[in-house]
Amino acid sequence: MLFDTAAAAYAEPVMSTAQVLALAGVILLGSMTPGPDFVIVVRNSAVSGRRAGIASAAGVAMGVFVWSLITAVGIAGLLAASAVAYTAVKLVGAAYLAYLGVRALLAARRGAYELDAGVGPKRHGLRVAFRQGLLNNLLNPKAAVFFIALVPQFLPADPSALSTLELALVCTVVNLSWFVTLAVAIGALRHVFTRRRVRRAIDAAMGTLMVALGLRIAVQSG
Numbered sequence: 001m002l003f004d005t006a007a008a009a010y011a012e013p014v015m016s017t018a019q020v021l022a023l024a025g026v027i028l029l030g031s032m033t034p035g036p037d038f039v040i041v042v043r044n045s046a047v048s049g050r051r052a053g054i055a056s057a058a059g060v061a062m063g064v065f066v067w068s069l070i071t072a073v074g075i076a077g078l079l080a081a082s083a084v085a086y087t088a089v090k091l092v093g094a095a096y097l098a099y100l101g102v103r104a105l106l107a108a109r110r111g112a113y114e115l116d117a118g119v120g121p122k123r124h125g126l127r128v129a130f131r132q133g134l135l136n137n138l139l140n141p142k143a144a145v146f147f148i149a150l151v152p153q154f155l156p157a158d159p160s161a162l163s164t165l166e167l168a169l170v171c172t173v174v175n176l177s178w179f180v181t182l183a184v185a186i187g188a189l190r191h192v193f194t195r196r197r198v199r200r201a202i203d204a205a206m207g208t209l210m211v212a213l214g215l216r217i218a219v220q221s222g
Contacts, residue, residue, distance in 0.1 A: 015154065015166055023154050023167065027064075027174040030146060036097050036213055040136050041179050042186055043104065043206040044129045047199060050187025052129040057179030059133025064175045066138060068168040071147035072155060086141050093139030094218035100132065101210030108203035140217075147171075 015023070031037070037060045045053025137143060154167055192198060 015163070015170070019154055020170055023150075023170050024174045026150060027171050028178060031175045031178045036093075036136050036140060036210070036217075037133070037179070038182075039206060039209055039213065040100070040132055041183055043202065043210075044132070045183040045186035046189075046193040046202050046206075048125060048129065049190050050184055052125060053183025053187050054180050055126040055129035056133035057176060057183050059130040059135075060137045060179055061133075061172050061176035062130075063134050063137025063143070065168050065172040067143045067147045068151060068171040069164065071144065071151045072164040072167060086144075089139060089141045089144075090220075091218055093136075093141065094214040096135060096139050096214075097217065098211050098214030100136075101207045101212075101214060104203040104207030104210065108200045108207060142217075 041053055041056045041060065044056045151167065155163060186193075193202060
């Protein structure tokens with residue numbers, strides 16, 4: 001009897017098609033909004049190519065998966081409820097984004113780029129791109145606030161492990177699909193972006209934007 005009850009609980013649908021589509025739409029709009037994740041994926045796609053952009057997209061999506069899971073089980077609520085914790089994560093995230101921006105600005109100033117022969121970034125470079133995307137997302141407390149506001153709308157009062165996983169997967173797949181599409185589109189123009197003058201301009205623009213976003217995040221209240 002106990003086995004039959006558990007099996008029935010796992011067999012019944014968790015989210016309706018309408019709920020999945022509504023959740024996917026909200027996540028897509030949130031992903032498309034220009035912000036730190038957008039900047040990281042665009043820069044790595046333009047400077048290091050499609051594969052690096054996709055690696056960054058995968059890192060961002062992994063961050064989304066983590067945020068959606070921990071929000072569903074209530075852990076992220078502690079971050080949003082604690083002003084000290086929220087501020088600490090915000091400042092660390094802002095500092096990390098500014099750090100990446102300064103590195104881009106220094107690269108633009110030096111301008112001593114080694115142009116590859118079309119082989120794309122090495123595995124080490126892909127790991128770095130993935131890590132940048134992941135940390136950039138996880139160190140953004142706004143992501144916690146976003147998911148805390150969103151997730152309860154699509155989960156039952158007593159969510160099961162299956163419903164939590166389903167929601168996290170929907171969020172992750174939609175976010176990954178958008179950023180992979182963006183990375184492929186930007187990467188298709190790699191032959192333009194690898195020109196030294198163009199690359200210096202990209203690094204200067206993206207570096208300035210990342211530093212500005214970092215400063216804006218640091219000084220924002222709430």
